[in-house]
Amino acid sequence: MKDFLGFTRRNLIIYFKDILAIFFSLLTSIIVFVLYLLFLKGTFVDALEATMNGLENFVSGGDIDMLANGILLTGILGTAMITVPYTCLQTIVKDRESGVDSDICATPLKRWKIILSYFTASTLCSFIMTSLILTVGLVVIGSMGDLHLSIGSYIAAYGMMFLGSVSSTALFMLIMLFFKTSSTSTAFFGILSAAAGFVIGAYIPLSQFSDGVQGFCNLFPATHITSLIRNILLSGITESIDSSIGGVDNGAFITAVKDTFSFNAHAFGTSFSGMNSVLYVGILALVCVAAMMVVYSKTYKK
Amino acid sequence: MKIIEVKNLTKVYKEHTAVDGISFDVEEGEMFAFLGENGAGKSTTINMLTTILKKTDGRAFICGHELGKEDDEIRKVNGIVFQNSVLDKKLSVKDNLLTRGSYYGLSKKQVLARLEPFSERFEMKDIWDRKYEKLSGGQRRRVDIMRALINNPKILFLDEPTTGLDPKSRKLVWDYINYLRKEHKMTIFLTTHYMEETRDADHVVILDKGKIITTGTPAELKTRYAHPRLVWYTPKGEDAENLIQHISSKYVYDADHYNIETDSNLTEFIFEHKDEIKDYEYVKGTMDDVFINLTGKELAS
Numbered sequence: 275m276k277d278f279l280g281f282t283r284r285n286l287i288i289y290f291k292d293i294l295a296i297f298f299s300l301l302t303s304i305i306v307f308v309l310y311l312l313f314l315k316g317t318f319v320d321a322l323e324a325t326m327n328g329l330e331n332f333v334s335g336g337d338i339d340m341l342a343n344g345i346l347l348t349g350i351l352g353t354a355m356i357t358v359p360y361t362c363l364q365t366i367v368k369d370r371e372s373g374v375d376s377d378i379c380a381t382p383l384k385r386w387k388i389i390l391s392y393f394t395a396s397t398l399c400s401f402i403m404t405s406l407i408l409t410v411g412l413v414v415i416g417s418m419g420d421l422h423l424s425i426g427s428y429i430a431a432y433g434m435m436f437l438g439s440v441s442s443t444a445l446f447m448l449i450m451l452f453f454k455t456s457s458t459s460t461a462f463f464g465i466l467s468a469a470a471g472f473v474i475g476a477y478i479p480l481s482q483f484s485d486g487v488q489g490f491c492n493l494f495p496a497t498h499i500t501s502l503i504r505n506i507l508l509s510g511i512t513e514s515i516d517s518s519i520g521g522v523d524n525g526a527f528i529t530a531v532k533d534t535f536s537f538n539a540h541a542f543g544t545s546f547s548g549m550n551s552v553l554y555v556g557i558l559a560l561v562c563v564a565a566m567m568v569v570y571s572k573t574y575k576k
Numbered sequence: 577m578k579i580i581e582v583k584n585l586t587k588v589y590k591e592h593t594a595v596d597g598i599s600f601d602v603e604e605g606e607m608f609a610f611l612g613e614n615g616a617g618k619s620t621t622i623n624m625l626t627t628i629l630k631k632t633d634g635r636a637f638i639c640g641h642e643l644g645k646e647d648d649e650i651r652k653v654n655g656i657v658f659q660n661s662v663l664d665k666k667l668s669v670k671d672n673l674l675t676r677g678s679y680y681g682l683s684k685k686q687v688l689a690r691l692e693p694f695s696e697r698f699e700m701k702d703i704w705d706r707k708y709e710k711l712s713g714g715q716r717r718r719v720d721i722m723r724a725l726i727n728n729p730k731i732l733f734l735d736e737p738t739t740g741l742d743p744k745s746r747k748l749v750w751d752y753i754n755y756l757r758k759e760h761k762m763t764i765f766l767t768t769h770y771m772e773e774t775r776d777a778d779h780v781v782i783l784d785k786g787k788i789i790t791t792g793t794p795a796e797l798k799t800r801y802a803h804p805r806l807v808w809y810t811p812k813g814e815d816a817e818n819l820i821q822h823i824s825s826k827y828v829y830d831a832d833h834y835n836i837e838t839d840s841n842l843t844e845f846i847f848e849h850k851d852e853i854k855d856y857e858y859v860k861g862t863m864d865d866v867f868i869n870l871t872g873k874e875l876a877s
Contacts, residue, residue: 280678284664287675291666377662380626381679381727382651 278387281378285395289362296403299361302353302467303407306476310346314477318342321479325530332519333527337511340419344508345535347411349476351404351435352500356470358403359443360463362396366450367459389570393447393563400439405432412507422510430506438499441555444562445495451569474500480536489541495558498551501539505548508537578637579604579731579763580625585634587620587786594620596786597634602731602765602779607757609774610767611867612783618767619659621783622735625765626654639730652680655729657720659736665709669700669719672708673726680727690728697755698722714745721752731763732756738770771863780863784871794863801869802861806836806846809855819852 289295306314322338323330369375378388408431415421453459471477473491480488480497491497516528532538539546539554546554580602587595595617602608610618623629625636627647636643638650663672677687695701698718703711708719717737724732734753738746754776756762766777774780774794781791790797810816812829820827823845824838846853 276681276683277679280675283678284667284671284675287671288664288666372662373658373660374662374664376623376628377656377658377676377723378679379628380651380654380656381676382648382681383679 277381277383278391281383281388281391282395282398285362285365285392286398288365289395289399295361298463298467299358300354300403302357302470303350306349306353306471307346309477310349314346315342318345321534322531325527325534327523327527329519329523329527332522333515334518336419337515337518340415340421340511341508341515341531343415343418344421344511345504347408347415348500348504348507349471349474350411351407351438351503352474352496353467353470353476354404354407355400355435355438355442355496355499356473356494357463357467359396359400359439360446360466362399363392363443363446363450364456364459364463365395366392366447367453368456371455385571386567389447389567393443393566396443396446397436397439400443401436404435404439408432408435420510420514421507422514423507424510427506427509431503434499434503434506437552437555437559438496438503441495441499441559441562444559444566447566448562448569451573470496473497475536476500479534480540481534485540485543488536488539492539492541492546495555498539498546498555501536501546502548502551504535504537577604578602579639580608580765581637582625583635585621585624585636586632587617587624587629588632593786595624598783598786598788599634600781600788600791602763604730604763605757605761606778607753607764607766607776609777609780610765610783611769611771611774611780611863612767613769613871616783617786618769618783619735620786622656622733622765622767626656626733627651652727653730654733655724655727655731656733657717657724657735657737659739661708661716661720663708663716663719663723666707668705668707669711670704672719673723676723677726682726687726690726691722694722694725698752712745713741714748717741717745717749718752721749721756725756729762731765734764734766736768737766738768738773771867774863782867782870789870797863797866798861800866802863802865803837803839804842804861805859806838806842807833807857807859808836808853809833810852816852819849 319338319342322341326333369378379385412421450459453462473494474497475491480491483491512528512531516525519527538548539551578601582601583599584597585595585599586593586597598617598621610621612618620629624631625638625643627643627650631644639653641649641653643650663676667675673691674684674687677684677690682690691700698721700718700722703715703719708716711719721737737753738749741749750773753764753766757764766773768774777794779791780794780797782789782797790801792800806823808816808820809832816834820834820836823842824836826837828835842858846856
């Protein structure tokens with residue numbers, strides 16, 4: 275067990291001791307945040323107000339702000355869930371390229387432990403970073419108003435960070451197999467980080483895209499996690515808004531908000547319930563982990 | 577006692593045979609050198625013996641453990657210094673060595689205890705907390721050797737350990753290797769393409785295109801494949817060349833000396849002409865000559 279823990283620790287400190295790697299892994303999230311300050315908030319608020327249809331007297335500006343801030347936080351978390359595990363997993367490619375994997379393979383550390391260790395370290399990196407963002411985000415938003423969250427919602431939110439970290443890492447472990455050099459994996463990261471904000475709907479709500487595009491975006495576990503975390507973090511505030519409306523609209527406003535901001539994932543004409551999304555992400559993670567154990571053990575048998 | 581036994585070891589990559597049925601033995605405590613140009617199969621052989629690469633055919637035993645069947649046992653007794661640095665550049669020397677030690681199941685305390693006997697000799701104190709990427713080439717090699725010693729290996733594999741180092745660092749690396757060999761009775765398995773680095777080896781194997789083309793001690797190989805030379809520092813002239821004709825017809829004049837190839841015993845000749853031959857060197861052939869005569873190719877210097 276010491277060997278597995280030692281290698282996992284090494285993979286963790288490789289990421290956490292590289293300030294530039296941390297910065298670039300969070301760059302998309304930072305961009306989302308900056309764009310929010312510049313104009314995205316206005317777009318979100320406009321979209322929310324457009325769905326009010328005469329309910330302005332029932333819904334306060336403060337609640338709309340809290341809703342928009344919450345949507346921003348989920349967007350930042352969703353992008354980080356793509357870029358952080360990917361950056362951490364680039365260690366696999368760098369190790370292969372620099373011959374570090376030969377050094378590792380010459381030790382008694384079992385091949386399956388090597389694979390599992392890369393996976394564990396990346397999952398932990400992702401979980402630590404997204405939990406940190408979530409905590410800071412909740413503190414900041416909490417200082418602006420009340421999100422009406424229960425203890426259970428907090429626990430579920432951190433649980434989602436873990437599920438998202440596991441599933442994203444598992445998917446990217448397989449993608450890493452295709453890269454022989456760090457220059458190609460970095461080039462792909464450029465594309466991925468540029469696309470991440472769109473894939474999880476941080477810049478433009480996914481509902482604005484065609485069904486096919488939404489289907490593609492929902493192949494990524496991070497997109498489902500973004501929808502799920504949106505439900506968890508914003509359930510309190512949406513219920514609060516709904517009760518202040520007092521049933522005048524028969525829940526139409528909140529339903530419209532949820533549809534516009536993709537509180538439920540849509541793919542190929544089907545709407546995923548929260549449980550279906552959890553199942554999809556969980557099954558995808560299991561399939562990827564199984565494939566990863568088979569494929570990677572072959573790559574180390576040179 | 578044989579610490580490594582290799583029989584018909586072969587490695588084939590698709591259509592390319594990197595190592596072609598080589599056989600050799602290494603005695604415990606000796607320095608065994610693998611000599612050959614780049615692509616001869618030296619690193620592939622080391623990678624197979626250290627379980628990094630799977631063999632295609634043949635058998636090998638390391639400390640009595642069969643390669644391919646008892647790889648975990650083999651990994652415990654091997655230490656390797658790779659051709660290129662394989663430690664983490666962003667981590668400190670300390671973090672690098674402690675994490676590598678953990679791969680062998682060693683705690684921090686155990687790693688420090690293992691390295692303690694070498695720390696002073698390898699001057700680790702000054703660089704212990706420095707990032708690996710900040711070290712000079714010679715310091716990095718020093719840490720690479722320390723890393724290879726973490727598991728207290730019985731055999732130390734060194735894959736071209738001095739390639740790319742300046743002369744001072746090369747000398748230091750050799751001081752460390754000789755120290756490990758003499759003070760710790762470690763078996764050294766060395767690959768190199770620097771001919772003269774094999775002069776202190778107990779056995780030399782010359783490899784070409786994946787095959788062993790000869791084997792022996794450096795002295796045996798020089799006797800068999802190299803000719804002694806007389807290097808005579810004198811101005812070029814007819815008198816000098818008439819004198820040279822008495823011992824050899826194979827000579828050239830280079831810059832300020834004659835380079836005379838001869839198999840004759842020169843002691844008596846030099847003594848007889850001591851008034852003419854005042855400034856000279858007698859060179860008993862070099863490992864370079866051995867390699868060139870065997871393969872018709874010159875190695876990098």
